[in-house]
Amino acid sequence: MTCKLSLATLQEAAATAAIPTYDPKSLSAGIVHFGVGNFHRAHQAIYLDDLFNAGQDHNWAIIGAGVLPSDAAMREKLAAQNFLTTVVEQDNNRTAARVTAPMIDILPVGDAKAIIAKLADPSIRIVSMTITEGGYFIDASGKFNPGHPAIVADGQHPDEPKTVFGLIVAGLKARSAAGLQPFTVMSCDNIPHNGGVTKAAVVGTAKLSDPAFADWIATNVAFPNGMVDRITPATGAREIDLLKEVFDIEDNWPVYCEEFKQWVLEDNFPAGRPALEKVGVTFVPDVTPYEHMKIRILNGGHAAIAYPAALMDVHFVHEAMEEPLIRAYLAKLENEEIIPVIPPVPNTVLADYFKLIERRFSNPKIADTIPRLAQDGSNRQPKFILPSTADRLRRKEDVVGLALVSALWCRYFAGTTDSGKDIVFNDASADRLHAAALKAKNDPNAFLVFDDIFGNVAKSDLFRRRFAHALKTLWEKGTRATLQLYLDNKLAE
Template identity: 65%
Template sequence: MTTKLSLATLPALIGVSAPRYQRSDLTAGIVHFGVGNFHRAHQAVYLDALFNLGEGHDWALVGAGVRAADEAMRQKLMAQDWLTTVVEQEADASAAHVTGAMIDYIQPGDSAAVIARLADPAIRIVSLTITEGGYYIDPASQRFDPTHPDIAWDAAHFEAPKTAFGLILAGLLRRRDAGIAPFTVMSCDNIPGNGHVTENAVAGLAALIDPDLADWVTSSVAFPNGMVDRITPATSPREIALLAANFGVADNWPVFCESFRQWVLEDNFPAGRPALEKVGVQFVPDVAPYEHMKIRILNGGHATIAYPAGLLDIHFVHEAMEHPLVSAFLRKVEAEEIIPVVPPVPDTDLNDYFALCERRFANPKIGDTVRRLALDGSNRQPKFIIPSALDRIRDGKSVIGLGLVSALWCRYCYGTTDSDAVIEPNDPNWDRLTAQAHKARDNPKVWLEMADIYGDLAKAPDFIDAFTKALHSLWTQGTARTLEAYLADRL
């Protein structure tokens, strides 16, 4: 028998912890764009823990979205009073708890309602998890792209913006005109310098409308940088069924994740912030070292195993880690080419951090999929892999392993695995990538001509050579034999 999740049924849950605070005591302090699984397993969990201490009850979350698909999530959460069951999975244990940090979710598409909430003086932070591809930045230069059609629309129709940045800017403008201090804008996405990137997007849009407004944004609004980390797979019928079977909870959209979580933030919140340091958030003067470590080693590691595993028809990430060639490939690329170009991190041994990542990747309970890791390579490769390769080229070091990582991505985008199974579209730019990958089969350099992705790396002879040899081997020898050659230093 299962219990349908709601505020009324919380006392009936058995073996599942519930909020120790009264939801009626919470008031909104944060509007969050992008109420997906990661947000509900990360920021919302930290806030829920703080509320359980009896503190910060004026920092509850209000959800917001700009995609039509966000309405489906809103409906699912509204049906259970905005509650979420978070299931933490380790190899030898599972634990479930219900979080109640969200108290409302504005209907996607209702720009007026979003702007009105953003103008409310009670809202002091606006946060975002809109994915790496949601910031309108050129992949190669990592600069804001003011020519993107969505941004051009918002600049021309500022009275009814469609993007998160247009809505944020409209809310800030209304606050300025009303004499209300601006809120802090906090990105929670895996992007190097995510605070700077967010500032460039908001100020860049403002510059298209009014240069004085852009100057005010730059001088008056805080955009703290932050590093976030928790492996959180997508929810499927599998997770919904597991929750019902193992914990007796019927949740429309539960979140399954690992028990590990980390959040490192710059303490730059002029409008105030919740006391998140009491629940494990690290506040530091400079996030960059932590960010580089996580993005290069963990996210770069995910990108390293995603494409060979996908080409070998491996479904789950822990199964990829069980494959001797894939796990050895990861270990060699990390040890020889990624970790050596990661700057030092305070009180952290980078090799120990990678060992932790390996254990996390190998967690059999998570159910993380290779397909999720392989998603959106056109936005992730320029952030997770290409910077390490550029640093190696700058230092005159080998890029054979990173060239192979890129060749594996190219081969994956061809659209078939080594067994000729079809790879369904897995990138917003899939059609373009597939067309380039087909051309690159006979002329590998064509793949590197995507200057918006590879930038200056495409001009580096050593990288061109490494990529060309790797792609040729993948097509003539296959993935497994190519990995064997690399591991034996024969590639």
């Protein structure tokens, strides 16, 4: 019989899944987390669940928060099951489910008064976030954009903030007024120097309404950088039904993920932190080498295969890795153009790390999708692909493969696959990208006009030539033939 997940049914769930060894009702909150989506519940929440299961730090539970309509839907679904989540970890030879309970509440979504009050609670010592790459209001150069309408609105109405950063500023101000130590602000998003990016956003938002307090934040609040890693697909009806069929558990929003996970953090938590090193988190003085490796090899690899796979009507990531042309193209791109510009990483052989990435991408149980990888390219390309391109150009090295990645993205935004099927876009900039991609069929430079995406890369004559030739070849010969030319070292001719 199917068990509908809740605190009351935990023992029933134990028939097919691991359940907490701690009493969720005994936990108290030490963290407010913005964005309690799948990645957070498969990553940060898992590490805390492991720690709580070990009998450690039960005063570091999570209270969720959010500002988007999707956050409200998540709150409703999770509240109905006492904020429990079933996480299914899948490797090629293993599938296991566990019920996790480190989250004890989610604040009313968009309720600034309630959120600020909780941020001002002395028990809250860390405010963390997974708000996606596009949630930081940054441009192609990685700089915070204080002119964004949402940020301008928070600057004009600092007591009624609508953004995550406006709420953090208000929470810090309330703590300062009460004489309380500031909480640490910790980003868990896939952005280079995510702590620095978050600091720029918080300080930049504060500066619009109170420059003196912005300076106080810059001096007194910690923003540790971190590298996070776990492949976590979106949840749909398939995953919900599969959980019922295989594990007899009814969960409103379960999470399926790979078995592998990694978290590297700079140890900068003046207000204290849970003992995460006891459950596998690596604390380092400087996370930069690790984040370069992960963001460029893994996230860059995802971005690289997304568009040729989409144009070839491939739906799942593991199916893309089963396609010899795509697998070989990814290996050539990584080994010849991406990995050579990544600085050394302590105790890591980059070629071996890429082999691990290939194996992870090839895991059929994850059922990660190409549409998920292809979404939000206007935010992902400037963070995952174009920094490698810029580094090679600065070193006066060729960018045949990386320019091909950009050309594939442009060809994708023309709106049809090679077989003529319509492409459904999922990108805040879809309209302008689609219009530019259609123009680029005859004038490739029409797609390179977006300074907020391409930055200085588009000013390189070499990049523009390589991009134009790759795009022309894609239109004339198709994706398969273009990939083969690249593999034969003939695409630059």
